[in-house]
Amino acid sequence: MIHNTLGKHDVVVxxxxxxxxxxxxxxxxxxxxxxxxxxLPHAPDYVRGVINLRGxxxxxxxxxxxxxxxxxxxxxxxxxxxxxxxxxxxxLLADLVSDIVSISDDSIQAVPDIAADPSQEFISxxxxxxxxxxxxxxxxxxxxxxxxxxxx
Amino acid sequence: xxxxxxxxxxFFTECDELLxxxxxxxxxxxxxxxxxxxxHAVFRGVHSMKGGAAAFGLTALVAFAHKFETALDLLxxxxxxxxxxxxxxxxxCSDCLADLVEAARREDSSDHAQMQELLDELxxxxxxxxxxxxQIVFVPMAMNMSDITPILSQDSYxxxxxxxxxxxxxxxxxxxxxxxxxxxGTTHVTLNADQVPVLAxxxxxxxxxxxxxDFRTDAPEHEIESVFEFVEDCCKLSITAVDQSEAQGDCDxxxxxxxxxxxxxxxxxxxxxxxxxxxxxxxxAGPRPAPGTEARAQVSSAKAAETAFNVTIRxxxxxxxxxxxxxxxxxxxxxxxxQVIQAAGLTKEPEVAGxxxxxxxxxxxxxxxxxxxRAQPLKQVFQRMHRIVRExxxxxxxQVRVVTQGEQTEVDKTMIERLIEPxxxxxxxxxxxxxxxxxxxxxxxxxxxxxITLSAAHKSGRVQIEVSDDGGGINRTRVRQIAEEKGLVTLxxxxxxxxxxxLLFLPGFSSKTEVSALSGxxxxxDVVRREITALGGRVMISSSEGNGTTFTITLPLTLAxxxxxxxQLNDQTMILPITAVLETLRPDQxxxxxxxxxxxxxxxxxxxxxxxxLACHFGVRQEPARVEDSVLIVVExxxxxxxxxxxxxxxxxxxxxIKSLEENYGRVPGVSxxxxxxxxxxxxIIDPEELIQTSTSDPNRERIALVANG
Numbered sequence: 001m002i003h004n005t006l007g008k009h010d011v012v013v014x015x016x017x018x019x020x021x022x023x024x025x026x027x028x029x030x031x032x033x034x035x036x037x038x039x040l041p042h043a044p045d046y047v048r049g050v051i052n053l054r055g056x057x058x059x060x061x062x063x064x065x066x067x068x069x070x071x072x073x074x075x076x077x078x079x080x081x082x083x084x085x086x087x088x089x090x091x092l093l094a095d096l097v098s099d100i101v102s103i104s105d106d107s108i109q110a111v112p113d114i115a116a117d118p119s120q121e122f123i124s125x126x127x128x129x130x131x132x133x134x135x136x137x138x139x140x141x142x143x144x145x146x147x148x149x150x151x152x
Numbered sequence: 153x154x155x156x157x158x159x160x161x162x163f164f165t166e167c168d169e170l171l172x173x174x175x176x177x178x179x180x181x182x183x184x185x186x187x188x189x190x191x192h193a194v195f196r197g198v199h200s201m202k203g204g205a206a207a208f209g210l211t212a213l214v215a216f217a218h219k220f221e222t223a224l225d226l227l228x229x230x231x232x233x234x235x236x237x238x239x240x241x242x243x244x245c246s247d248c249l250a251d252l253v254e255a256a257r258r259e260d261s262s263d264h265a266q267m268q269e270l271l272d273e274l275x276x277x278x279x280x281x282x283x284x285x286x287q288i289v290f291v292p293m294a295m296n297m298s299d300i301t302p303i304l305s306q307d308s309y310x311x312x313x314x315x316x317x318x319x320x321x322x323x324x325x326x327x328x329x330x331x332x333x334x335x336x337g338t339t340h341v342t343l344n345a346d347q348v349p350v351l352a353x354x355x356x357x358x359x360x361x362x363x364x365x366d367f368r369t370d371a372p373e374h375e376i377e378s379v380f381e382f383v384e385d386c387c388k389l390s391i392t393a394v395d396q397s398e399a400q401g402d403c404d405x406x407x408x409x410x411x412x413x414x415x416x417x418x419x420x421x422x423x424x425x426x427x428x429x430x431x432x433x434x435x436x437a438g439p440r441p442a443p444g445t446e447a448r449a450q451v452s453s454a455k456a457a458e459t460a461f462n463v464t465i466r467x468x469x470x471x472x473x474x475x476x477x478x479x480x481x482x483x484x485x486x487x488x489x490x491q492v493i494q495a496a497g498l499t500k501e502p503e504v505a506g507x508x509x510x511x512x513x514x515x516x517x518x519x520x521x522x523x524x525x526r527a528q529p530l531k532q533v534f535q536r537m538h539r540i541v542r543e544x545x546x547x548x549x550x551q552v553r554v555v556t557q558g559e560q561t562e563v564d565k566t567m568i569e570r571l572i573e574p575x576x577x578x579x580x581x582x583x584x585x586x587x588x589x590x591x592x593x594x595x596x597x598x599x600x601x602x603x604i605t606l607s608a609a610h611k612s613g614r615v616q617i618e619v620s621d622d623g624g625g626i627n628r629t630r631v632r633q634i635a636e637e638k639g640l641v642t643l644x645x646x647x648x649x650x651x652x653x654x655l656l657f658l659p660g661f662s663s664k665t666e667v668s669a670l671s672g673x674x675x676x677x678d679v680v681r682r683e684i685t686a687l688g689g690r691v692m693i694s695s696s697e698g699n700g701t702t703f704t705i706t707l708p709l710t711l712a713x714x715x716x717x718x719x720q721l722n723d724q725t726m727i728l729p730i731t732a733v734l735e736t737l738r739p740d741q742x743x744x745x746x747x748x749x750x751x752x753x754x755x756x757x758x759x760x761x762x763x764x765x766l767a768c769h770f771g772v773r774q775e776p777a778r779v780e781d782s783v784l785i786v787v788e789x790x791x792x793x794x795x796x797x798x799x800x801x802x803x804x805x806x807x808x809x810i811k812s813l814e815e816n817y818g819r820v821p822g823v824s825x826x827x828x829x830x831x832x833x834x835x836x837i838i839d840p841e842e843l844i845q846t847s848t849s850d851p852n853r854e855r856i857a858l859v860a861n862g
Contacts, residue, residue, distance in 0.1 A: 038834040039724060041770035042821055050817065050826065050834045055481040057826045057834055059817040088816050 007106065013099040013135060014081065017069040020098070022127070022135045027083045031097055034078040045071065048093055053082060060091035066143060067119040085140045092143075101135075103127050108137065163204045165466075167253045170197040174246050175535055182239060188228070195224045201249065205256070213252045216267055219274045220245045232277060241273050247539050307369060308394040309376060314347075314362040318386030326363060332379045337369025469565065472525055479519050480809040486515045487830035523710055527562035530608045530617070533571050534559050537606055540576050544583035550590065551600055552583055557607035563615050564710040570687055571617075571707075574680040578619045578703050579604065581677065586621035586701050596698065598622065615709060620702035626695040628652045635661065653693045654792070657681045685841070688714060688731055711810070716827075716837065717785070718804040719797075721767040725835045727808055727827060728797070732787040732840040736802060739784050752779060754786075754796045761786060764843065765798045769822065789844040797840070810837065822846070 011022035012031075037049030037060050046065035050057050060080055064072040072078065072093060080091040108125040124139035177194035180186045202217035223242075226232035248270050311333075315326055333339050347360035369376065373391070380389055490508060498504045534556045545552040563571075587593075587602035594600065608617045628649060635641045635655045647655075655661060659678040677691075684691045689707035708714070708731075716727035717736075743755045744763075752763040763784065767773040777800065784796040808827035813820060813836075824839035 036833070038826075038836065039770075039772065040817070040820055040836070041772075041823065047817075050813070052828045052832050052834050055477065055484065055811070055828065057811050057813055057816060057828075090816065 014094040311365040314388040340366040531559040561608035582621040586623040622700040719799040720801040722772040
């Protein structure tokens with residue numbers, strides 16, 4: 001059920017290492033299958049490389065590596081979520097996209113304070129459902145490689 | 153609705169064009185190859201600027217343009233002789249006008265000392281001839297810029313129309329034409345039946361009727377012409393503007409000799425002008441111009457083509473860029489399609505192959521056309537250089553003349569903007585260092601006036617620009633001495649004349665002992681070289697003692713595409729710009745040399761060149777590959793530092809479309825951009841300059857440099 005009323009918004013749900021994550025649907029441009037990337041020298045290990053998206057050079061971020069699950073070994077079943085953030089296009093490598101759900105803003109809870117887990121700084125909130133399912137909402141801004149820092 | 157700022161911006165753009173035409177006109181007057189029309193054109197340019205400036209209340213500009221215009225008007229009415237001194241003042245006025253426009257654009261209202269000085273000089277030229285009522289006070293008012301020129305009272309034209317048989321045969325009616333004219337203004341029509349033969353001799357093929365029309369209108373001339381647009385091939389037509397004063401009652405037949413006297417105003421629509429011999433008897437069909445008239449017609453049509461209003465539209469650069477991007481995509485898609493079809497084994501099918509060929513050709517043509525949209529003639533850059541030379545000549549007290557060739561050579565728009573600075577620098581350098589002073593020139597039997605030649609041409613897919621002077625040439629002993637003093641070369645190193653010349657491009661080299669106000673600003677030719685290299689070009693210098701120096705710049709046609717070598721590094725393909733490559737070779741065991749644990753160098757033409765394993769450098773492979781199995785590419789940086797890049801293989805050389813990496817990611821050290829290959833994959837474009845600079849500052853490499861010197 002997708003309807004946008006005040007205080008509700010849709011999110012794209014995807015899986016990483018058997019955990020459910022989600023991202024605001026407004027940021028998602030498209031979802032494509034995995035295709036081999038061109039490596040970028042001197043890039044952080046979670047930057048998979050770049051792909052050609054209809055003529056644009058788009059960086060692919062390995063979410064699994066970024067969130068501390070270790071580098072993924074992408075197969076053709078993996079997906080790349082193409083997201084737009086502040087004019088920059090980025091691809092997010094995930095295991096699979098499972099759902100689009102509507103969540104209300106007041107159902108988002110703060111992330112419990114679990115120190116020392118690398119994923120913590122990239123998750124902006126948690127959404128729990130009655131059936132026990134839990135969604136972790138990704139903070140895209142934190143996740144992306146800092147353009148200023150990649151300069152060195 | 154556009155606001156006032158938009159109009160102002162439009163005005164400034166128009167000013168640029170007008171300044172351009174004023175400068176061109178003045179230069180034509182310089183050469184002596186001018187007629188009154190040139191003077192009129194300059195006058196009109198200045199006048200239009202004055203009008204526009206008045207509308208926006210730019211008083212300084214109005215005042216100056218007015219004075220300038222008055223002086224030009226005197227010239228027009230032959231009240232002023234065009235001496236070289238007057239010409240010099242006019243040139244400086246045109247420069248000053250450009251400055252004033254620029255100042256107005258920046259809203260800089262500071263006083264121009266130069267302007268006051270020029271105003272005084274103009275005042276002297278104008279002298280007592282200026283009437284007091286000329287000092288019109290301009291009231292700012294809203295006006296449409298494009299209408300400035302044709303604000304004129306009613307013009308008089310003498311039109312003569314003699315239809316050929318074809319006009320009647322094609323169903324046109326002279327009466328309808330005259331009626332159409334009546335809509336534009338008032339007509340006074342006289343039928344001229346002198347050429348109608350007596351009835352016995354009359355033939356349908358020789359209509360002799362002719363109409364003379366005394367026509368008054370405020371419509372521009374081209375509207376009158378458009379009335380006759382469809383019949384111009386099948387009638388003898390002459391439209392002649394008549395001065396109001398002499399137009400009174402003058403609706404006689406316009407004889408060609410009389411028409412020619414009106415020169416600039418005359419427009420002939422027929423391809424076969426009515427020559428004096430023909431007017432006497434009945435006309436036979438077909439063009440039959442007298443040889444003399446033909447020659448004249450050609451000259452005037454060439455002139456017309458030159459002065460004709462360029463039919464152009466103004467389009468934002470971003471739109472063209474977007475189009476350019478999409479064309480790039482199209483070319484890539486086309487290559488991808490070809491590969492897919494090849495993979496499917498369909499290329500043998502003649503229909504598929506044919507269609508594919510057609511697509512490839514079309515894509516290539518579209519790409520070229522779009523590049524042509526971005527291409528601009530170098531004229532705008534060269535125009536500016538005239539001024540630079542004038543100023544440089546003034547500052548050094550030398551007499552200098554500029555000769556330009558190939559101004560119409562076109563290069564990419566972005567390139568034009570970035571060429572101005574290096575060219576300015578080179579021109580100043582040529583005037584200051586290249587040309588000798590008057591005394592030396594006289595002693596060497598050269599004309600006092602030095603000549604700087606600025607030429608451009610397309611050569612084998614690149615643009616070549618040359619700046620040459622007829623000065624004394626490079627003093628090689630002196631250059632060498634300075635370079636040795638400054639430690640730029642080893643003492644006593646063997647250098648060819650060419651190598652000595654290129655020392656001038658080294659950073660920190662300034663040969664002139666005394667620092668001059670003009671080019672001794674601590675900015676050397678190394679800056680020129682860096683800027684040209686940034687454009688993907690190269691600068692070369694050649695000089696002959698006593699005969700002058702020539703700088704040659706070669707540039708790619710565009711910045712959007714680059715000629716690159718496709719290289720293989722493990723499983724990755726990368727592009728190396730061809731401009732940096734000196735040579736490629738398969739290393740021989742004997743030419744390799746180990747230094748320490750991991751350092752390696754290549755002995756090449758008596759020089760030890762450090763080897764850089766690109767695969768390791770970019771982290772494509774962990775363990776270094778055997779140099780013996782690899783290919784080495786010798787590349788050179790701007791500062792003549794060399795390195796040998798070790799790659800697995802070179803498999804192609806082709807043009808690649810440049811894509812920014814920074815847009816969505818950021819800068820990658822050693823990589824300048826990316827491109828998309830035929831298979832849709834991205835390949836990184838290597839920045840050899842940066843690689844050489846960083847790799848040679850590596851401690852390992854420094855040891856190699858020591859060995860090389862010892």
